[in-house]
Amino acid sequence: MALMDGRVALVTGAASGIGLATAEVLAREGASVALVSLPGDDLNTAEVRCAAHGGRTLAVAADVSDSQAVRSAFERVETELGPIDAVHNNAGISIVAPLTETTDELWQRQLATNLSGAFHVLREAARVMKPRGRGAVVNTASELALMGQAGYVAYTATKGGILAMTRSAAAELASWGIRVNAICPGTTRTPMFLREFDGAADPDAELAENEATVAMKRIADPVEIAEAVVFLLSHRAGYITGTHLVADGGRTTCFPIGSIGTAAGA
Ligand code: NAD
Numbered sequence: 250m251a252l253m254d255g256r257v258a259l260v261t262g263a264a265s266g267i268g269l270a271t272a273e274v275l276a277r278e279g280a281s282v283a284l285v286s287l288p289g290d291d292l293n294t295a296e297v298r299c300a301a302h303g304g305r306t307l308a309v310a311a312d313v314s315d316s317q318a319v320r321s322a323f324e325r326v327e328t329e330l331g332p333i334d335a336v337h338n339n340a341g342i343s344i345v346a347p348l349t350e351t352t353d354e355l356w357q358r359q360l361a362t363n364l365s366g367a368f369h370v371l372r373e374a375a376r377v378m379k380p381r382g383r384g385a386v387v388n389t390a391s392e393l394a395l396m397g398q399a400g401y402v403a404y405t406a407t408k409g410g411i412l413a414m415t416r417s418a419a420a421e422l423a424s425w426g427i428r429v430n431a432i433c434p435g436t437t438r439t440p441m442f443l444r445e446f447d448g449a450a451d452p453d454a455e456l457a458e459n460e461a462t463v464a465m466k467r468i469a470d471p472v473e474i475a476e477a478v479v480f481l482l483s484h485r486a487g488y489i490t491g492t493h494l495v496a497d498g499g500r501t502t503c504f505p506i507g508s509i510g511t512a513a514g515a
Contacts (some may be wrong), residue, residue: 251279252483257330259323261281261370264290266439267389267478269298270471271337274479276302280335283307287340305330313366323373332381335482338367339389341407343441345400354437360462363407364414365417371418375427382426387481390431392497395435406439408433412493417454417501421489428490430481437469459475464499 258275262268276282276299286304292308299306305468307329311322326333344351344359367388378384390391393401394408412431419429422492436442436459446452460467477496495501 252479252485253275254279256280256334257283257286257326257332258335258482259326259333259374259477260283260337260339261285261366262389264292264295266435266441267434267471267474268337268339269295269476271339271424271478272299273302273310274284274472274475275335275337275482276304276306278479278483279304280307281305281307281330281331282347283309283322283333285309285311285313285322285326285340287312314361316365316369318365319369319373323377327377333374333377333477334384336369336370336384336386337389337478338374338386339484340366340370341375341389341441343401343404343445345404345445347400347404351403352381359403359407363404364410367407367411368414371429375418375422375425378427379422379425384427384431385482385486386418386427387478388429388431389478390415390433390493392433392495392501393434394431394493395495397440397503397507416491423465424488428486430486430489430491431493432474432478432481433493433495433497433501434474435463435469436470437474440473442468462500463497464503464505467498469496469498 256279260272263272264286272282282299288310296306296308306384309322311318341363388411391408391410393405394412412494415431471493
């Protein structure tokens with residue numbers, strides 16, 4: 250029996266990157282999967298990739314910053330796939346700008362997707378799960394919920410907020426049998442990350458600089474984040490709630506210099 254057999258899962262931001270990888274792992278593990286992403290995103294390709302694992306799939310175009318669209322998406326998924334057991338609350342954007350150039354419009358746009366959007370999805374998940382007394386949610390935060398980085402004031406505000414929201418929701422929903430956790434990915438090879446190199450003078454040098462600060466000396470593949478998310482959504486994480494799992498190759502916990510005990514023995 251596969252890990253998520255018989256479960257119905259909903260993933261936001263499922264057309265690309267980490268969300269798409271989670272949807273595929275959920276499908277591989279036997280879940281029926283609803284793929285939610287922005288209208289205009291290529292959900293067809295994502296759905297075909299999930300359906301290749303043999304389970305049921307449903308593509309739903311919805312903007313998570315629109316609370317009514319989120320409500321409708323949940324209703325449609327419950328009607329077509331059945332009661333939702335697992336939610337990966339993952340849709341996000343990253344606006345990179347110096348603080349003094351972060352206009353009101355950029356700030357609001359960053360908050361609307363990452364924080365209000367995550368709130369809308371979390372609230373809807375709670376609404377459908379509470380009457381059944383079961384369910385699990387994983388919110389995508391970031392290593393940048395734990396560390397600061399120049400250019401990311403607005404983005405980090407949203408990711409710190411997601412961790413705070415995760416803890417309070419877990420406290421509130423535990424007595425209904427609902428677990429709420431967060432994943433903090435490190436740098437992951439997704440279209441979002443690759444877009445940040447647009448216009449870079451030397452993308453290879455910037456990637457090398459980035460990788461040098463990771464203990465494992467490489468960025469993540471989306472499936473490595475997805476496997477951690479699916480673990481948190483599954484019964485194997487049955488006593489885990491209100492916390493965050495950091496999947497960052499050791500970046501936030503391991504000092505990035507020092508040569509004793511290298512693999513080469515040098
Ligand atoms: P991505 O751009 O590859 O995928 C994000 C998906 O979300 C896209 O399909 C996009 O269209 C969709 N989306 C964006 N706004 C939406 C909205 N309002 N409503 C519905 N869908 C929307 O990005 P990714 O790198 O896979 O990022 C996924 C999540 O992981 C984000 O929350 C991001 O902040 C987080 N994250 C990414 C990294 C990284 O290095 N890639 C690191 C830490 C955290």
